[in-house]
Amino acid sequence: MIIVKIGGNILDNPERLQAFLLDFAQMPGPKVLVHGGGKIASALGQKLGITPKMVEGRRITDAETLDLVTMVYGGLVNKNVVAKLQALGCNAIGLTGADANIIPAQKRPVREIDYGFAGDVAGPESINADALEFMLEAGLTPVFAPLTHDTKGSMLNTNADTIASVLATALAHKYKVQLVYSFEKKGVLQDAADDASVIPYITAGKYKLLKETGVVNAGMVPKLDNAFAALQQGVAQVLICEGEALPSINTRQYSGTTLSLN
Amino acid sequence: MIIVKIGGNILDNPERLQAFLLDFAQMPGPKVLVHGGGKIASALGQKLGITPKMVEGRRITDAETLDLVTMVYGGLVNKNVVAKLQALGCNAIGLTGADANIIPAQKRPVREIDYGFAGDVAGPESINADALEFMLEAGLTPVFAPLTHDTKGSMLNTNADTIASVLATALAHKYKVQLVYSFEKKGVLQDAADDASVIPYITAGKYKLLKETGVVNAGMVPKLDNAFAALQQGVAQVLICEGEALPSINTRQYSGTTLSLN
Numbered sequence: 001m002i003i004v005k006i007g008g009n010i011l012d013n014p015e016r017l018q019a020f021l022l023d024f025a026q027m028p029g030p031k032v033l034v035h036g037g038g039k040i041a042s043a044l045g046q047k048l049g050i051t052p053k054m055v056e057g058r059r060i061t062d063a064e065t066l067d068l069v070t071m072v073y074g075g076l077v078n079k080n081v082v083a084k085l086q087a088l089g090c091n092a093i094g095l096t097g098a099d100a101n102i103i104p105a106q107k108r109p110v111r112e113i114d115y116g117f118a119g120d121v122a123g124p125e126s127i128n129a130d131a132l133e134f135m136l137e138a139g140l141t142p143v144f145a146p147l148t149h150d151t152k153g154s155m156l157n158t159n160a161d162t163i164a165s166v167l168a169t170a171l172a173h174k175y176k177v178q179l180v181y182s183f184e185k186k187g188v189l190q191d192a193a194d195d196a197s198v199i200p201y202i203t204a205g206k207y208k209l210l211k212e213t214g215v216v217n218a219g220m221v222p223k224l225d226n227a228f229a230a231l232q233q234g235v236a237q238v239l240i241c242e243g244e245a246l247p248s249i250n251t252r253q254y255s256g257t258t259l260s261l262n
Numbered sequence: 263m264i265i266v267k268i269g270g271n272i273l274d275n276p277e278r279l280q281a282f283l284l285d286f287a288q289m290p291g292p293k294v295l296v297h298g299g300g301k302i303a304s305a306l307g308q309k310l311g312i313t314p315k316m317v318e319g320r321r322i323t324d325a326e327t328l329d330l331v332t333m334v335y336g337g338l339v340n341k342n343v344v345a346k347l348q349a350l351g352c353n354a355i356g357l358t359g360a361d362a363n364i365i366p367a368q369k370r371p372v373r374e375i376d377y378g379f380a381g382d383v384a385g386p387e388s389i390n391a392d393a394l395e396f397m398l399e400a401g402l403t404p405v406f407a408p409l410t411h412d413t414k415g416s417m418l419n420t421n422a423d424t425i426a427s428v429l430a431t432a433l434a435h436k437y438k439v440q441l442v443y444s445f446e447k448k449g450v451l452q453d454a455a456d457d458a459s460v461i462p463y464i465t466a467g468k469y470k471l472l473k474e475t476g477v478v479n480a481g482m483v484p485k486l487d488n489a490f491a492a493l494q495q496g497v498a499q500v501l502i503c504e505g506e507a508l509p510s511i512n513t514r515q516y517s518g519t520t521l522s523l524n
Contacts, residue, residue: 047310067338075337076329079409079417083360087415093362098345099355100402131400138396140362147341153349155341 001030001136001175005164008038009184010243011077018084020182023246025088030136030175032167033092034144035081036160041072055113061157066117070155073145081143092141097121097148098155100131103163105148105156119148119156121163124233127170161223165230172234179235181223182243187257188224190215204228204261224259231261263292263398263437267426270300271446272505273339280346282444285508287350292398292437294429295354296406297343298422303334317375323419328379332417335407343405354403359383359410360417362393365425367410367418381410381418383425386495389432423485427492434496441497443485444505449519450486452477466490466523486521493523 004024010016024033042052045068053060061069078094085092097103097119104126105119121127135142144167146160161181168179187198188210202210207224210216216224227238239249241256248254266286272278286295304314307330315322323331340356347354359365359381366388367381383389397404406429408422423443430441449460450472464472469486472478478486489500501511503518510516 044310048306049309070341071333071337073337074341075333075335079332079336079358079360082358083411083417084415086360086363086411086413091363092360094358094360096341096344096356098341098348101348101353131402134400138393140393149345149348151348153346155345 001032001171002027002178002180003032003034003164003168003171004180004182004246005034005036005160006182006243007036007160007184010182011035011038012040016243017081020243020246021081021084022088023244025085025090027246032132032136032142032144033081033085034146034160034164034167035073035077036146037069037073037077040077041069044068044072053116058113058115060114061116061118063117066155066157069157070147074147074155078143078145085141085143090141091139092143093135094143094145096145096155097158097163100128101149101151102128102131103148103158103166104128104151105158107150107154107156117154117156119150119158121148121158121166124166124169124172127166129170129174132167132171133174161226165226165235168235169230169233172236176236178237178239178249179227179230180239180241180246180249181227182246183240183256184242186242186245186255187240188216188220192217198255199257202257202259204231207259227259228261231259263294263433264289264440264442265294265296265426265430265433266442266444266508267296267298267422268444268505269298269422269446272444273297273300274302278505282505282508283343283346284350285506287347287352289508294394294398294404294406295343295347296408296422296426296429297335297339298408299331299335299339302339303331306330306334315378320375320377322376323378323380325379328417328419331419332409336409336417340405340407347403347405352403353401354405355397356405356407358407358417359420359425362390363411363413364390364393365410365420365428366390366413367420369412369416369418379416379418381412381420383410383420383428386428386431386434389428391432391436394429394433395436423488427488427497430497431492431495434498438498439496440499440501440511441489441492442501442503442508442511443489444508445502445518446504448504448507448517449502450478450482454479460517461519464519464521466493469521489521490523493521
């Protein structure tokens, strides 16, 4: 089975989104889509006078921002993606981590920074994988917004990359899972200035070296750390590529980066 | 099984909502909640400069209003209700008619008035009842926002009363369905000025009489027409009562109106 995460670079571009959803709808077998937020939330927040709260460069989810992301990610983005997939013959069902209690989380503890309503997922063992498998077996395609809940009545804002990797790991005991992170570049680049310098394979050993030599920069480190953690917990393969590469991922034409343990 | 519809008078009041959800969570057996919108959408629309569009006294769903209701009903209201029910031990799953294609609809045809993105449901036979039954059998409690989709990629705005009655009718072949419309009054009143004048039972024959004599006024007619249509199509019972009456509906303490064919 396949879990695909898409972010703002696809969501914010109606033509790219439609082309991506067509490719995604046509993929055979059980599949899950996880989407991020994109610029729509910030644009709407601005109209509503909600200024993004940052503390030491980190984004804070205060109560009004939580409402904003619950509306935009859980409502506008999620339901429009579901409606578009339905029109393409893919029996999508839009979910957050609160729905069927699939992803219970904890409000991030306040230490140096109070992140507000940010949700951390304890790990794949806390996922209600049965509910998810049950939908997949019924031929449904879950579409996740980057939201969880605290099991005490509040929604929480959770990173979409994290949701994708924790779902992939939770399903790895039952399925051979491919986890695809769609990316703004064609893959992990050897030279950030050269879009053609995609590194085709990265093993755990090579990743260590790429970090040490600074080839993999700050922004990519959390994503790749996440990816290797998923591989260590049983996910079969992690792919980092452009959204457009989706139809090619199990062919020789695949042009992105494949991560594997060794 | 039971299908309960709640509207703005409960959704707009946090204490009433919490008390209602506690009662609802404690009801045994399969159940479905359908919610309307409440004032939150209008308030947010106002902040965003979206003025409610009315033509000949009828509300029009233009493109920006569709985005607004998709966000607010499908995201903010729906997911917060789901998170609160989860905290009360009820395994809720938030849905629109697009999810799992449960309620396909048609954009209302343009005749004298162009209603915009308003969705009409052809009838209970167009409901994907299998998907819904499958969730109910798995112990999930579907929570529906008043939204459907046109199966061509667009969400549609659909009246919550209609959604409740069409779901009730679609499930009537499999379950003995009670359909509960929570109402701002204690029930259907004999005298609109006297809240204590609840009519306990209304049969189809009596309803005809109440309409002829003008006891049932304009605002109630579509709701009651809908209710009797549901009864004619196999729904076991329709109850019209205050949200607070929910725990009493199958007891002698029930104080609302019960509708039945005869």
